[in-house]
Amino acid sequence: MSKKSRFYEVTYRDGHGDHPTLFPAQSEADLSQKLKFPRTVKHVETRHAGWLPVAVEANEHLDGVEFRVTHKGTETTISKDSLGYDHLIKLFAKDVAVLQRDLDEHNAPDA
Template identity: 30%
Template sequence: MATKARFYEVERQNGHETQSAIIAAPSREQIESTLNTKDIKVNKVKFLGWAPVTARPDECEIRHEFNARVNGQEVTIHAQTPGFDYLNQQFPAEVQDVISFLNESK
């Protein structure tokens, strides 16, 4: 059972601004193929290392999200965040535990 996931610092640019984010992904190639679009260009991808990940209920206790501390920075990955599908694949048992908890508390 996995306890850690790979994290990258990703710099993206659209027509107006450049943004930097920490993203969970299995590889640099996956980031580039997923995030490069006609409107957004990935400028830089830097591997930050492996970090422990936990699954937990979101603020509203409706869905699950993931939490990690990467290079001292707290990172939350939810359904609308790049890397969410990767973490679902990496941590299926933890996700199921959170879903079971959410179903029981309804």
């Protein structure tokens, strides 16, 4: 099941050039409070990327949930350790619960 979430494209610069990175967030202000850059990285800009379709899927180990979104031809995976993961867990709580139940059944030991 696919629904949409608000995303922001954050561009940062390091010694290897500019790196646009996609993050889900409730608002730009919410995202900016959570973004932390090391001293060797410069924040260039944050732009609203729009409301993008999000797929709720099982991770590769079939023991957790991750999210996939495609923007400008590039697929981004938001996993447990990614910034914005908690936002998507709350936003897609119903879909996550259904998938988690299916994963629990799949991973249950045989009786």
